[in-house]
Amino acid sequence: MPSRHLTVWPPVLWLIFQSRYQDAMKRLRTPLFWRRLPLARQLLLAVNSFLLIMVSGFLVVDHRLRVRREVGQTRIALAEEAKTLYESAVAVEGENTDAVQKLVDSVCARMNSDESPGHHIALQWGGELLQAKSHGRSSPEMFDAMMAAAHGHVDAEPMAEAMVVGAFQGPAGQVLVSEQRSNILAVAREALIRQMIAVFLAGSLAAFLVNLVLRKIVTKPIRRLVTSLQSVGDGNLESRVDVHSCRELTYLGEQFNDMASKLDAAERDRRVHMTKARAIQQNLRPSSDAIPGLNIAALFKPADDVGGDYYDVIRLNDDSTLLCIADVCGHGVPAAMAATLLKAFVAEAAKQSHHPAEILTRVNQQYYEYVILGYFATMVLVRVDMAEKQLVYANAGHELPFVQCDQEPVQRLDHSDLILGVEADTTYEECCRPICSGTKLVLVSDGVTEAFNPDDEQFGTERVSDTIARAIGEHASDLVVRFDSALEAFRDGRQAFDDTTLVVAELMKEEGRSSEAAG
Numbered sequence: 001m002p003s004r005h006l007t008v009w010p011p012v013l014w015l016i017f018q019s020r021y022q023d024a025m026k027r028l029r030t031p032l033f034w035r036r037l038p039l040a041r042q043l044l045l046a047v048n049s050f051l052l053i054m055v056s057g058f059l060v061v062d063h064r065l066r067v068r069r070e071v072g073q074t075r076i077a078l079a080e081e082a083k084t085l086y087e088s089a090v091a092v093e094g095e096n097t098d099a100v101q102k103l104v105d106s107v108c109a110r111m112n113s114d115e116s117p118g119h120h121i122a123l124q125w126g127g128e129l130l131q132a133k134s135h136g137r138s139s140p141e142m143f144d145a146m147m148a149a150a151h152g153h154v155d156a157e158p159m160a161e162a163m164v165v166g167a168f169q170g171p172a173g174q175v176l177v178s179e180q181r182s183n184i185l186a187v188a189r190e191a192l193i194r195q196m197i198a199v200f201l202a203g204s205l206a207a208f209l210v211n212l213v214l215r216k217i218v219t220k221p222i223r224r225l226v227t228s229l230q231s232v233g234d235g236n237l238e239s240r241v242d243v244h245s246c247r248e249l250t251y252l253g254e255q256f257n258d259m260a261s262k263l264d265a266a267e268r269d270r271r272v273h274m275t276k277a278r279a280i281q282q283n284l285r286p287s288s289d290a291i292p293g294l295n296i297a298a299l300f301k302p303a304d305d306v307g308g309d310y311y312d313v314i315r316l317n318d319d320s321t322l323l324c325i326a327d328v329c330g331h332g333v334p335a336a337m338a339a340t341l342l343k344a345f346v347a348e349a350a351k352q353s354h355h356p357a358e359i360l361t362r363v364n365q366q367y368y369e370y371v372i373l374g375y376f377a378t379m380v381l382v383r384v385d386m387a388e389k390q391l392v393y394a395n396a397g398h399e400l401p402f403v404q405c406d407q408e409p410v411q412r413l414d415h416s417d418l419i420l421g422v423e424a425d426t427t428y429e430e431c432c433r434p435i436c437s438g439t440k441l442v443l444v445s446d447g448v449t450e451a452f453n454p455d456d457e458q459f460g461t462e463r464v465s466d467t468i469a470r471a472i473g474e475h476a477s478d479l480v481v482r483f484d485s486a487l488e489a490f491r492d493g494r495q496a497f498d499d500t501t502l503v504v505a506e507l508m509k510e511e512g513r514s515s516e517a518a519g
Helices: 002-027 039-092 098-110 139-149 160-164 183-234 247-283 335-352 356-371 460-469 476-491
Strands: 120-126 130-131 164-169 172-178 294-301 311-316 323-327 377-385 390-396 402-404 431-434 440-444 500-508
Touching: 002 440, 039 098, 039 120, 039 164, 039 172, 098 120, 098 130, 120 139, 120 390, 139 160, 139 164, 139 172, 160 164, 160 183, 160 294, 160 476, 183 247, 247 335, 294 311, 294 476, 311 335, 311 500, 323 500, 335 377, 335 431, 356 377, 356 390, 377 440, 377 500, 402 431, 402 460, 440 460, 440 476, 460 476, 460 500, 476 500
Parallel strands: none
Antiparallel strands: 120 130, 120 172, 164 172, 294 500, 311 323, 323 377, 377 390, 390 431, 402 440, 440 500
């Protein structure tokens, strides 16, 4: 048991350490404001911050050394002055110390208070304590403080910390000369300020020069790269960049140019293939051969090079006409391939039956078998039986067709079942509706009803009905042109996001003239 515990603990401790380390790294993530700065400014701030820290540390250390050096030099100078005073005092000493006192007062009085503030002289001479009286600093406390400072006992006297004392002792006595420490600190402070000004000016000049160098070597080349990347992102694959500021950016520019060249070649190749695919899809549209008694026109605009919408017009063996419109989920190449399969399935099923429900059931079985899951499709089949004057239709979840009998209001063929590709055993039902001469049948995809304007408003089924109602007396081709103009005006420059497909079938009046079908 103990050995088993020892085997388990190291991995557990490692997991705990790894978790804590990741948490710490998340907390140390670079601040957002720093990530938003340009690279040149980041480098400038980083370098200058490091230099500022280093120079600040140097100035602090240099200031302290300067103060210590000035204090030492002042103490030596005061000691020399004390020695000179000692020799002068020995020379003028008489039977009493009055001559020495006069000497001290005379020397101290000649000192310029502006040049040497706090200057004071004290002597321990002939058993007496003598101090200069000219500056009014003479006191027992002053003498004690000078003695403490001279012998290094500054903790014993508070006043001793504020002065620097030079001393000389001989057989005749001891001479003490003091000066305020604030004078030394002021001199050192002035030197520090001069150094800081010089460093600031030098740093500003260096920062300006570094900024110019970074701008030339880093900022401008990177901006050129970014501009070229944006141009490529906008579709201009011929964009190239010329960067030779440094080895790394030169390499990056060369790689970018190589990438853009490959993308340009791939795009040209794709365009060639998509042009061929579009031509193939256009060739799959039904022919424009005239159908007796029926005038047909269509509008087909894929949102991409190729679309997922499909429509067809098929003459059945009983002389009726089958109209078909379908919409595969999505658009582009995958949807176009699925739509091509639907065309083949419908054409094959129409050879075996002329009932829309049976055709739709067969198409769904094959579509479910061959198309991958997710590419569902909607479809509506309408058989126009001109002999019986009726419409027979079946709907697999598609937009309900619009029908208008001569002058009557626009109505919908309102029956619909499950969309294609969901269940293989779906059985579809069909409905019948009588029609009259002059009837217009309009089949649309959701690219028509769900067209959007710049205000995100949909075209909708009501506008479809209104457009049909305003076209009473117009031919099928005229109605298609009216729809095209109405959709363009409604979108108001907004690009279509889905394929636009519309089929109009007009049952010609018996007394009317023959019309050519427009495909």
